Amino acid sequence: MKLPFREALNSMTAYASGKTIEDIQREYGLTRVDKLAANENPLNCSEKVIETVRKAAANLSIYPDSNSTELKKAIAAFYGVKETEIMPTSGSDEMINMLAGTFLNPGDETIMADFTFASYITASKMADAKIITVPVRNFALNLEGMAEAITDKTRLIWLCNPNNPTGTMFTEAELYEFMSKIPNTVVVVYDEAYAEFVTDPHYPRDSFKLYRQFPNMIVMRTFSKVYGLAGLRVGYSFAHEEVLHNINKIRSVFNVNKLAQAAAVTALTDQAFVKKVIDLNNEGKSYLYKQFEEMGIMYVPTEANYIFLDVEKDCNEVFKGMERRGIIIRPVKETFIRVTIGTMEQNKVFIKGLKEVLSE
């Protein structure tokens, strides 16, 4: 075809969403399929949220509030910040794209780890920016290396804490030390999608307010993980008013749909559900660590709801073997896989399947 597809697309591939649960059931004649590939919430979401969504569905013919007013109010009250310092989006994914669209010009440099969230790559490529990758050190972000990689062309740095897919975190002291080295002309995107799962006391707990001290910082959170609303698409970011004012220029008018706005407001009110999710995650984590130790498997201790492990066998082969047994995991690279911590029953199914696949 002779159509003018942008050059940037040549180095891009569409997200491989893989087979659906239904595809796998059909293909292997299975009734049970456990999806432990996308860090989704094994407890779905709060019952209160389901009730809210049902009610909000009463007038779907009316456009949603383009400013997500009630949701901004709810987030502002929950975190003790101003409504003008918050931007709800259609998942953090939308914000990632908008940040690239707001700050990156063709040829600008953007820094990220080699093992990190893939959406940063797509967004940066769409902006025709040059990606500078800094290898992880002991599976954790190499903050010193990332700061050293800054040149006069650097415009934006992507930090993920805890990091996906490795599950490692850096401390508040490390974040401050890093920020003190960053020129105020470089934007730092700080993605905290899994913040609620962190158990380490040195995690930067008040990071959502850091844009006050560092106006070049944008902090992203999401309702997709601990709140279990991945299917509705709603995330939120904290940033300086002037930053949000500029991002707002490229935001699509009705970016957060009506059901998502209503659901997120209610989700914040049910912290008992959040606690249940975190407790289950911690229980699953201990169980899986113990099993991996007994099996002699190297795993990276996690601060999130997934574990990164070295199965010492080609990850795609392990993926196939697991899939045949109705267990979907994420093959990452070489002999590394990532598995989402599920219900205790799912964790046991996963271990049983993994033992079989590794002894094949």
Ligand SMILES: *Cc1c(COP(=O)(O)O)cnc(C)c1O
């Ligand atoms: C899951 C995830 C998100 C959240 O994405 P949504 O678009 O909000 O669903 C953001 N960042 C990372 C690193 C994630 O793993």
